[in-house]
Amino acid sequence: MRTTRIAAAAAASLGILLATACTTDAPTDEADDATTAAESGDEWFVQADYDEQLAQRDIEPEGDPAAPWLQAIEPEWIDTTEFAQEGGDATVCFSNASVSNPWRVTGWITMQQQVEVLQAEGKIGEFRHSDAGDDDDQQISDIQAFVDSGDCDALIISPSTTATLTPAVEAACESGVPVIVFDRGVNTDCAVTFIHPIGGYAFGADAAEFLVDNLEPGDKVLALRILPGVDVLENRWAAAQEIFADSELEILGNEFTGGDAAEIKNIVTQYLQRGDVDGIWMDAGDGAVAAIEAFEDAGKPYPVMTGEDELSFMRKWQETGMTALAPVYSNFQWRTPVIAATMILAGEQVPSEWVLPQDPITEAERDQYLEVNADMPSLHYAKFGGEDLPGFPEAWQDR
Amino acid sequence: MTRARELLARATNPTATVFILLVLVFAAVFAMNPGFFAGPSLMAFLKQAAPLVILAAGQYFVIVSGNFDLSVGALVGAQVVIAARLIDGEESRTVPVLIVMALFGIAVGLVNGLITTALKVQSFITTLGMLLVLYGAIRLWTGGAPTGSLSEAFRVPGRMGIEDVPVLGQIPWALLIMVALGAGAVLLMRTRFGRILLAAGDNERAAALSGARVDTARTLAFVLSGLSATVAGVLIGGFAGVSAQVGDGLEFTVITAVVLGGVVLGGGRGSVLAAMAGALVIEGLFTLFNQMALPATLRPAVQGAIIIAAVAYAARARARPVPTATATPTPS
Numbered sequence: 001m002r003t004t005r006i007a008a009a010a011a012a013s014l015g016i017l018l019a020t021a022c023t024t025d026a027p028t029d030e031a032d033d034a035t036t037a038a039e040s041g042d043e044w045f046v047q048a049d050y051d052e053q054l055a056q057r058d059i060e061p062e063g064d065p066a067a068p069w070l071q072a073i074e075p076e077w078i079d080t081t082e083f084a085q086e087g088g089d090a091t092v093c094f095s096n097a098s099v100s101n102p103w104r105v106t107g108w109i110t111m112q113q114q115v116e117v118l119q120a121e122g123k124i125g126e127f128r129h130s131d132a133g134d135d136d137d138q139q140i141s142d143i144q145a146f147v148d149s150g151d152c153d154a155l156i157i158s159p160s161t162t163a164t165l166t167p168a169v170e171a172a173c174e175s176g177v178p179v180i181v182f183d184r185g186v187n188t189d190c191a192v193t194f195i196h197p198i199g200g201y202a203f204g205a206d207a208a209e210f211l212v213d214n215l216e217p218g219d220k221v222l223a224l225r226i227l228p229g230v231d232v233l234e235n236r237w238a239a240a241q242e243i244f245a246d247s248e249l250e251i252l253g254n255e256f257t258g259g260d261a262a263e264i265k266n267i268v269t270q271y272l273q274r275g276d277v278d279g280i281w282m283d284a285g286d287g288a289v290a291a292i293e294a295f296e297d298a299g300k301p302y303p304v305m306t307g308e309d310e311l312s313f314m315r316k317w318q319e320t321g322m323t324a325l326a327p328v329y330s331n332f333q334w335r336t337p338v339i340a341a342t343m344i345l346a347g348e349q350v351p352s353e354w355v356l357p358q359d360p361i362t363e364a365e366r367d368q369y370l371e372v373n374a375d376m377p378s379l380h381y382a383k384f385g386g387e388d389l390p391g392f393p394e395a396w397q398d399r
Numbered sequence: 400m401t402r403a404r405e406l407l408a409r410a411t412n413p414t415a416t417v418f419i420l421l422v423l424v425f426a427a428v429f430a431m432n433p434g435f436f437a438g439p440s441l442m443a444f445l446k447q448a449a450p451l452v453i454l455a456a457g458q459y460f461v462i463v464s465g466n467f468d469l470s471v472g473a474l475v476g477a478q479v480v481i482a483a484r485l486i487d488g489e490e491s492r493t494v495p496v497l498i499v500m501a502l503f504g505i506a507v508g509l510v511n512g513l514i515t516t517a518l519k520v521q522s523f524i525t526t527l528g529m530l531l532v533l534y535g536a537i538r539l540w541t542g543g544a545p546t547g548s549l550s551e552a553f554r555v556p557g558r559m560g561i562e563d564v565p566v567l568g569q570i571p572w573a574l575l576i577m578v579a580l581g582a583g584a585v586l587l588m589r590t591r592f593g594r595i596l597l598a599a600g601d602n603e604r605a606a607a608l609s610g611a612r613v614d615t616a617r618t619l620a621f622v623l624s625g626l627s628a629t630v631a632g633v634l635i636g637g638f639a640g641v642s643a644q645v646g647d648g649l650e651f652t653v654i655t656a657v658v659l660g661g662v663v664l665g666g667g668r669g670s671v672l673a674a675m676a677g678a679l680v681i682e683g684l685f686t687l688f689n690q691m692a693l694p695a696t697l698r699p700a701v702q703g704a705i706i707i708a709a710v711a712y713a714a715r716a717r718a719r720p721v722p723t724a725t726a727t728p729t730p731s
Contacts, residue, residue: 103645228696256695260647261639266447270689274432274442290639297558298443312640374563375458377546397546 019346021201039395044219044234050242053201061357065363068357069335069385073198081194083178084347085153089125092341093152095142097160097184099133101259101286102310103381109396113389114335123342128152128370143168144264144330147175154341156180162231163187178344182337193340197330197358200235206360207236207306209244210325211279214304217248224291226259226284232329236283253276259286268294279303285310285326292316309361312378314370328362333387411444416687417660417676431690439568446560446571447638448682450475450631453577454653454670455678456584457627461622462657464527465600465666466515466522468621469626469650470529472506477533478632480545483641486545496553500629505535508625512618522621529652545641557637573634580630584671596620600666641676655706656681661713 063071132139173190284307302322307313403644560571598606662669
């Protein structure tokens with residue numbers, strides 16, 4: 001069983017190399033437990049997680065709405081006095097999976113700005129980081145090096161993949177250092193806190209529900225996806241499939257684009273040559289503008305569309321006045337781990353699973369977000385949550 | 400009768416394989432969707448295929464002279480990112496930035512060529528290194544995400560065309576550029592330079608002993624490849640705008656196209672026209688898969704199988720002694 005899966009994965013990745021020779025991170029995560037496949041027959045769909053995430057969208061998070069990066073949905077507060085330290089010169093270490101896409105670049109800048117504030121306040125001494133460049137082996141040795149150095153008073157980890165990084169995270173926990181995991185998870189709850197927005201199912205469902213609500217029965221929807229096999233992206237599509245299955249929309253197809261604008265424009269153009277497309281669902285906003293331009297160049301009316309809170313899409317949305325929604329995978333989550341580290345080192349309670357809010361940007365809120373981010377580059381994310389940091393806006397402009 | 404035999408001989412000629420494949424692919428596309436051959440849709444296809452065809456011509460010069468250029472994908476990406484950053488939405492900067500891009504393309508080609516010829520580093524290594532250098536430098540310069548935006552004028556060649564043409568709708572500028580550059584490439588291969596390139600790939604020693612300046616020709620081939628990547632960058636950037644993934648993996652697609660065109664890796668054999676046809680076949684295959692609504696996950700496997708089969712067929716045809724004159728390389 002395992003060998004066939006590995007063989008299939010190897011064949012698939014070889015094929016991908018042949019066709020597009022993607023330099024993006026290969027989906028190495030193929031050990032998503034037996035529970036995943038058993039429940040629905042779909043490797044990427046877990047009914048319980050889906051139901052939980054959809055429900056979490058409607059739960060009012062605890063905390064100040066003006067600081068969503070500190071809010072938490074149904075937190076279970078845990079005691080951290082065992083990690084409390086005197087003095088404010090704690091060394092915080094951060095093992096980053098990569099900064100290989102604009103979303104991570106934006107978040108990484110935000111985190112650095114937050115660190116500067118905490119350093120100025122005397123809550124953090126040194127901040128060390130390593131970048132694994134999407135390489136699991138590199139990240140495992142990065143984490144090991146932090147643990148072996150013995151200098152880290154707290155260790156933040158943004159894992160590159162779930163299963164492969166689990167042992168490394170467990171080893172870090174065993175060293176006695178408080179560990180904070182954020183963004184993608186690992187298969188262990190040994191970390192003091194796991195910080196993440198609601199998740200991929202909620203993202204995909206927000207988008208799909210918007211299309212169902214704004215299109216007529218029988219309308220045709222094209223789904224554009226980045227690449228297969230990445231859990232956070234697969235969850236988005238799995239949720240959308242659930243919603244679409246209960247609707248009367250016709251799904252023309254789901255196409256992998258690699259997030260490449262030229263590929264997206266090409267694919268959408270071809271679909272338009274064969275017939276009308278009334279709606280576009282995307283699993284991430286990369287290259288959304290190219291999809292819209294395909295409609296312009298073909299002389300077709302704009303579709304009802306869901307992208308992401310990436311500024312190039314939101315600006316095009318404003319400019320064209322089309323019916324659209326910007327689902328959000330909360331970029332402001334990059335602020336939370338360093339704040340959590342200072343809380344833990346001060347012996348304050350933190351949620352054991354810190355679920356951050358994840359609200360899509362609607363047309364009503366759009367212009368306000370665009371105004372705040374007016375000077376930001378196009379590949380920036382509206383809900384980056386760093387407007388109140390002292391480096392704003394220069395730090396995010398000069399990348 | 401002799402005519403039929405001649406046709407058969409031509410069909411088994413490796414260069415001709417690609418044209419047969421081209422006909423087959425488009426016949427299949429036609430069977431799936433006759434509407435594809437309506438003017439506007441055909442024009443849209445050619446507009447989007449033009450960058451790969453131009454890249455294939457550039458890559459042909461390098462491959463036929465016995466080298467590889469793996470840096471083109473990264474160069475296309477770098478050019479688009481540079482353009483967006485330098486233009487930053489200002490229309491007046493379009494032409495100066497285009498000049499900067501051309502110089503940058505020439506410079507990259509020159510460095511590739513000189514390292515390969517003067518320092519005797521294998522081109523595979525040289526250009527692989529260049530790929531990484533460009534990729535890393537652009538990452539460093541932009542911090543991972545491209546900034547700035549292209550001007551409207553910059554986007555005209557890749558996106559616009561001559562409008563309101565009867566039957567065809569729009570004749571894309573990209574198509575005209577592709578035809579002009581393709582014709583230029585064919586003519587160039589008929590010159591002394593072209594013959595030296597072929598000779599250098601076929602038998603470097605013999606070419607050098609007969610007085611040809613092999614190193615100069617090979618270096619120029621890299622410069623042409625760098626320029627083709629620049630033009631492709633302008634067209635791709637114009638077609639779809641800036642994204643962080645522009646150019647990713649293009650080097651493999653374009654080498655596949657050239658090999659599919661019957662050009663032998665290692666040099667000395669194959670025609671530039673067939674290399675460009677190879678690019679059209681690849682783009683045609685993408686279209687065909689789309690028309691067939693083939694599951695996205697299956698496409699790479701099918702594409703890989705077709706490519707291996709086509710190249711194997713061409714190799715078999717080449718290995719068999721062909722009694723006609725087509726066995727000798729013809730530069731065209």
